[in-house]
Amino acid sequence: MQDGTQILKDYLSGMKTGTPSALAQLTLLKDWTDVAQREIERRATFFLQKLPDDVVCAIAEGEIDVRSAIGDVLAG
Numbered sequence: 001m002q003d004g005t006q007i008l009k010d011y012l013s014g015m016k017t018g019t020p021s022a023l024a025q026l027t028l029l030k031d032w033t034d035v036a037q038r039e040i041e042r043r044a045t046f047f048l049q050k051l052p053d054d055v056v057c058a059i060a061e062g063e064i065d066v067r068s069a070i071g072d073v074l075a076g
Contacts, residue, residue, distance in 0.1 A: 015023040029035060048056055058064045 012023060059066055
């Protein structure tokens, strides 16, 4: 697999060809770490939307540890 920087550059090259103005607008963003963190949280929210309400409530109340569950699944 390509390294992350090359994957990013390949994607940006495609944007340069198709929508150079959109690519130029991305240069205005200064804190890409923060933007990426918000995207991770957005994706986590999308994931939670797929779960039953009682599971989401149990996670919110601390009754279910999502990180632990993920670790168990990855280890299993």
